[in-house]
Amino acid sequence: MRRLGAAAAAVLAAWAGAARAECPPGAGDCQALLETGAPGGRVDFVIVGDGYTAAERDAFYADAAAVAESLRTASTYASYAPVFNVWALFVPSPESGADDPMTGADVDTAFDATFGYQGIDYLIGISTGGVLGEINDRFPEFDVPMCLVNAPKYGGSGGTIAVVSSHPDAVRIMEHELGHSFAGLADEYEVPYPGYPPGDSEPNVAALENLDPLKWSPWVTPGTPIPTPIASATSLYEPIGAYEGARYLTEDIFRPAPNCRMRELGREFCPVCAEAMVLGFAELRALIDETSPPDGTAIPAVGPSPLSVTVPELADLDFVWSVDGVITSWDGSVLPLDPAVLQLADGPHTVSVTVRDETALVRSDPEGLLEETATWTVVVDSSLPPVGGAGGGGEGGAPPDEDPPAEDDADEDGCSCGSAGGPASSTGALAGLVALVGLFNARGRLRRRSAGSRSCPRRSR
Numbered sequence: 230m231r232r233l234g235a236a237a238a239a240v241l242a243a244w245a246g247a248a249r250a251e252c253p254p255g256a257g258d259c260q261a262l263l264e265t266g267a268p269g270g271r272v273d274f275v276i277v278g279d280g281y282t283a284a285e286r287d288a289f290y291a292d293a294a295a296v297a298e299s300l301r302t303a304s305t306y307a308s309y310a311p312v313f314n315v316w317a318l319f320v321p322s323p324e325s326g327a328d329d330p331m332t333g334a335d336v337d338t339a340f341d342a343t344f345g346y347q348g349i350d351y352l353i354g355i356s357t358g359g360v361l362g363e364i365n366d367r368f369p370e371f372d373v374p375m376c377l378v379n380a381p382k383y384g385g386s387g388g389t390i391a392v393v394s395s396h397p398d399a400v401r402i403m404e405h406e407l408g409h410s411f412a413g414l415a416d417e418y419e420v421p422y423p424g425y426p427p428g429d430s431e432p433n434v435a436a437l438e439n440l441d442p443l444k445w446s447p448w449v450t451p452g453t454p455i456p457t458p459i460a461s462a463t464s465l466y467e468p469i470g471a472y473e474g475a476r477y478l479t480e481d482i483f484r485p486a487p488n489c490r491m492r493e494l495g496r497e498f499c500p501v502c503a504e505a506m507v508l509g510f511a512e513l514r515a516l517i518d519e520t521s522p523p524d525g526t527a528i529p530a531v532g533p534s535p536l537s538v539t540v541p542e543l544a545d546l547d548f549v550w551s552v553d554g555v556i557t558s559w560d561g562s563v564l565p566l567d568p569a570v571l572q573l574a575d576g577p578h579t580v581s582v583t584v585r586d587e588t589a590l591v592r593s594d595p596e597g598l599l600e601e602t603a604t605w606t607v608v609v610d611s612s613l614p615p616v617g618g619a620g621g622g623g624e625g626g627a628p629p630d631e632d633p634p635a636e637d638d639a640d641e642d643g644c645s646c647g648s649a650g651g652p653a654s655s656t657g658a659l660a661g662l663v664a665l666v667g668l669f670n671a672r673g674r675l676r677r678r679s680a681g682s683r684s685c686p687r688r689s690r
């Protein structure tokens with residue numbers, strides 16, 4: 230493990246201080262190393278240590294901070310840091326270090342870490358039950374358990390818990406081991422692992438008999454030879470194909486790319502492995518943290534009332550809002566709902582928003598993990614005073630009785646799409662809603678992507 234220099238530690242501490250809150254009650258000796266939201270709606274990484282004595286407490290937190298920093302900055306991980314929380318729980322061990330049958334070291338530690346697990350020198354075994362029991366007691370909201378072993382020899386392991394030694398490459402090793410424990414990825418290297426059960430169930434390997442169809446076919450450019458000779462490689466990670474050699478074997482099992490973080494330390498995840506990681510993150514994080522106003526809130530019949538969702542700071546979020554089942558062309562986290570513009574009668578109306586992560590890192594999302602929908606009710610009440618003294622048609626909105634212009638389906642970005650699917654009068658009114666974009670942008674309340682990256686609103690998901 231590279232221990233942080235004083236300057237780097239100060240930067241990290243300042244950054245973490247800006248974003249962090251307190252560890253939950255009951256967590257004991259704990260530090261919040263990265264906090265972006267409440268546990269439960271985030272991917273909660275929880276780090277414990279083994280072989281750190283009470284006197285080595287500061288070293289443990291420094292090592293854990295280096296791991297947190299890599300989760301915040303390393304490729305693939307960095308894109309999803311806005312949905313990560315990283316917590317560290319200190320567990321003192323009676324003695325420092327780890328067992329090692331190669332050297333005869335026999336150390337009394339909290340979780341009994343040992344090198345040479347299953348006869349492989351670099352593989353570290355720990356008491357899985359011990360680690361999970363400790364984390365369950367102190368931080369039951371955990372998603373991803375990790376264990377740092379305070380011994381400098383190169384080593385680690387995946388499985389239920391991502392384990393890594395304090396070797397100088399420890400951070401890079403952890404980025405790899407999380408591929409196993411988080412996304413169920415296979416090793417793509419060919420170093421023998423005697424007795425390892427055969428198979429290709431992991432998302433990043435395919436046996437010879439399973440090359441057609443290839444499980445990662447959305448990533449393969451038509452015309453790429455399958456199997457793919459390594460001479461076809463144009464870069465470390467391209468083209469995606471089926472390269473022989475993976476999962477501790479040199480023959481009859483194939484990997485997606487010439488290289489990958491699951492094949493060689495310090496590389497990036499190949500696109501297929503990156504997709505599996507992103508879907509793993511998506512399974513654990515919320516895309517919608519909160520909705521506002523509360524369900525059943527009464528709003529004035531005239532003037533825009535903001536309806537909003539609070540979302541993580543991910544780069545590629547897309548918003549599709551609908552009112553009474555009619556999809557608007559609005560794309561932002563705040564909908565300025567003006568019942569007069571939409572010709573909404575007094576009484577309850579249903580509003581829903583679908584938030585979708587449009588990341589280019591995923592090409593296949595069969596379980597719909599990249600989107601989330603919230604639906605709630607607002608009650609239009611004409612006895613309430615108008616918002617901001619807006620007139621009957623709303624500021625800049627089309628008068629409610631105006632016929633929709635022929636080019637209603639083109640929004641202000643020139644994005645020509647199908648009709649919103651509602652009655653013609655509603656479609657015209659929704660065009661008026663789009664005209665309110667400038668009003669709310671001026672108030673700085675919206676998160677909107679540039680026109681160049683904007684996609685057409687969709688009718689359904």
Ligand SMILES: [Zn+2]
Pocket residue numbers: 417433485486488489490491498499500501502503
């Ligand atoms: Zn890979």
